[in-house]
Amino acid sequence: MTGLSLYALTGAGLTGLGLYGLIATRHLLRRVVAFNLLGSGVFLFLGAAAARGEGADPVPHALIITGIVVALSASALAVGLVVAQARLTGRATLPEEDTHGDDV
Amino acid sequence: MTFWLSLIATGLLASLAGALWRVWRGPRAADRMMGAQLVGTAGVAVLMLLAPAEGWATLDVALLLALLAALAAIGFAKATSPDGAGDPEEDGAGDPEEQQAAAADTTDGRADG
Amino acid sequence: MADLTTYVLTSVGLVFFVAGTLGLLRFPDVFTRLHALTKADNLGLGFIALGVALQAPSWREVALLAVIWVLALLAAGTASQLVARAARAEDEDSG
Amino acid sequence: MMPVFDATLCGLILAVALAAVAGRDVFRAIVFFIVYGLMLAVAWVRLGALDVALAEAAISGGLTAGLFLVAYGRLAAVGAADEPAGLLNPPAALAGCGLSAALGWAWFALPQPDRPAPQLAEALPRSGVENPVTAVLLNFRAWDTLLESVVLLTALIGVLMLARVGAWPGRPGLAQHVRPGGVMAGFGRVLPPVGLLVGVYLVYVGAERPGGAFQGGTVIAAVGLVATLTGAFRPPAVDAPGWRAALVAGPLLFLLWGLAGAVIGNGFLTFPPTLAGAAILAIEAALAVSIAVTLAVLVLGAPEQAARE
Numbered sequence: 001m002t003g004l005s006l007y008a009l010t011g012a013g014l015t016g017l018g019l020y021g022l023i024a025t026r027h028l029l030r031r032v033v034a035f036n037l038l039g040s041g042v043f044l045f046l047g048a049a050a051a052r053g054e055g056a057d058p059v060p061h062a063l064i065i066t067g068i069v070v071a072l073s074a075s076a077l078a079v080g081l082v083v084a085q086a087r088l089t090g091r092a093t094l095p096e097e098d099t100h101g102d103d104v
Numbered sequence: 105m106t107f108w109l110s111l112i113a114t115g116l117l118a119s120l121a122g123a124l125w126r127v128w129r130g131p132r133a134a135d136r137m138m139g140a141q142l143v144g145t146a147g148v149a150v151l152m153l154l155a156p157a158e159g160w161a162t163l164d165v166a167l168l169l170a171l172l173a174a175l176a177a178i179g180f181a182k183a184t185s186p187d188g189a190g191d192p193e194e195d196g197a198g199d200p201e202e203q204q205a206a207a208a209d210t211t212d213g214r215a216d217g
Numbered sequence: 218m219a220d221l222t223t224y225v226l227t228s229v230g231l232v233f234f235v236a237g238t239l240g241l242l243r244f245p246d247v248f249t250r251l252h253a254l255t256k257a258d259n260l261g262l263g264f265i266a267l268g269v270a271l272q273a274p275s276w277r278e279v280a281l282l283a284v285i286w287v288l289a290l291l292a293a294g295t296a297s298q299l300v301a302r303a304a305r306a307e308d309e310d311s312g
Numbered sequence: 313m314m315p316v317f318d319a320t321l322c323g324l325i326l327a328v329a330l331a332a333v334a335g336r337d338v339f340r341a342i343v344f345f346i347v348y349g350l351m352l353a354v355a356w357v358r359l360g361a362l363d364v365a366l367a368e369a370a371i372s373g374g375l376t377a378g379l380f381l382v383a384y385g386r387l388a389a390v391g392a393a394d395e396p397a398g399l400l401n402p403p404a405a406l407a408g409c410g411l412s413a414a415l416g417w418a419w420f421a422l423p424q425p426d427r428p429a430p431q432l433a434e435a436l437p438r439s440g441v442e443n444p445v446t447a448v449l450l451n452f453r454a455w456d457t458l459l460e461s462v463v464l465l466t467a468l469i470g471v472l473m474l475a476r477v478g479a480w481p482g483r484p485g486l487a488q489h490v491r492p493g494g495v496m497a498g499f500g501r502v503l504p505p506v507g508l509l510v511g512v513y514l515v516y517v518g519a520e521r522p523g524g525a526f527q528g529g530t531v532i533a534a535v536g537l538v539a540t541l542t543g544a545f546r547p548p549a550v551d552a553p554g555w556r557a558a559l560v561a562g563p564l565l566f567l568l569w570g571l572a573g574a575v576i577g578n579g580f581l582t583f584p585p586t587l588a589g590a591a592i593l594a595i596e597a598a599l600a601v602s603i604a605v606t607l608a609v610l611v612l613g614a615p616e617q618a619a620r621e
Binding site: 003004006007008009010011012013014015016017018019020021023024025026027029030032033034036037040043044045047048049050051052053055056057058059061062063064065066068069070072073074075076077079080082083084086087090091092093 | 314315318319322325326329330332333338341342345348352355356358359360361363364367368371375376379380383384386387390391392393395396400401403404405407408409410411412413415416419420422424425432444445447448449452453456457460463464467468470471474526527530603606607610611613614
Binding site: 144 | 365385486521
């Protein structure tokens, strides 16, 4: 039981780190990375919850597998948008945030 | 036996801290990439060591990690080539114009192949 | 007997992995670090695969372990070549 | 010993995630994210979720690494790979800590599940397969999976819409070139046959053992990515009819079978138990092809090569 709590708390920690990265990092590619951390933190939490009791519960596992694949496709779309934005403007940051960090 | 194997697996994981330090520290991109490769190899070893305790189907996961381990290095080689689609082994790998010429050659050679 | 051999082989494997990590940390530049990474680690993986193979319930698992090791060798050889050449191309660019 | 192993693994995962969001170097963040995915695959094994571990290993170990590194190379080519200075952001840190604390509290407040889940064990023999995860994905919650395969197609349409006018309808991604007979080209010839075999094997055994359309399809997509990047395979132009057929084969077969269920069975997507096993295998095979092609093109990106030679 303690082992599962460990994984669940790791998942909770990952979610928080992902949220922090999503807000605090400026480079859009890093935001996509942070978004993925957030998502996989939720998956880990869900996976730990599925492993309680005797025998793992397959329903959350199926949800997580679909979630991982959807997260990849969303990331691919996001990365495509980042590359397109960088080609147009020469930057990979949001224009309204492109003040080089002096307003933080 | 499971105790012993998990002991070795824990030792392997602990040794990864060194590889992570190399990824953090760099100094070059190639150093970081090597750290990631080391984690990949060690991950395969850890999964092998877990197999007797967690079920032998764990080896399928190790198989996938070993199978796709080089994809990151290929992506890295692509990322460091001037036009993002080259090969560090090509002639004039540092020169975008020559690479374009090489690309045209390859394309012609393969167009009907 | 098989168990004793597993103890020995997996320990040797761990030693090679630790040596590889130490090399990655201590060697001075990209190209020397590649030695540590590619040689020591894959040797270590081979010893661990052998050690685990002695515990395998059937030949299927032994064969799978061998396939995994061969694939890891192939990947490590390719990856080290590509990383080294990419680093050298970068050197030529800047120098 | 296992608690120590779990603690080490969880500590490493958190450290790697922290390293991926901290600091300023974009490339370093990407490498840490690749490492993170590898470690997560080990964590899934420890949680007894082998099906998830297979998907995670194929996606994080292969596709995500390729996606982010190739994108980084393109950003570096236009000088957009550097990150502006970002200082520590206290409100964001507060939000992150708050979310973690809330989830941590929620874990200990969760009610114990009533186990073993009796309905699932009862229903499994009627599903046509022995792997419970496959049964859930393709039978009990087939709606989710059908809609997910459509989500993948939607994401692909979004990526393809980013193509520039002159490049449409070209081959997806950049024009890859390698030194003929070099290391990269050689690897691209050796790996794909083995990888394809592993992918097909995973789809086939998905009915009884961990594996299935998603895991197998992802492996095939990663193998296709290797073959394309190493110049061993040139993907067809995005408007080639066979290519489009491969994209929709899985969702279409799934949908048709669902409608057939509405006519001959008890409703949309209900499979008669006698036919379920064969139907699931057929749908899985078609889905694996669609998933493989969709994911590979998603990672390669919109066409950027001249439309026709």
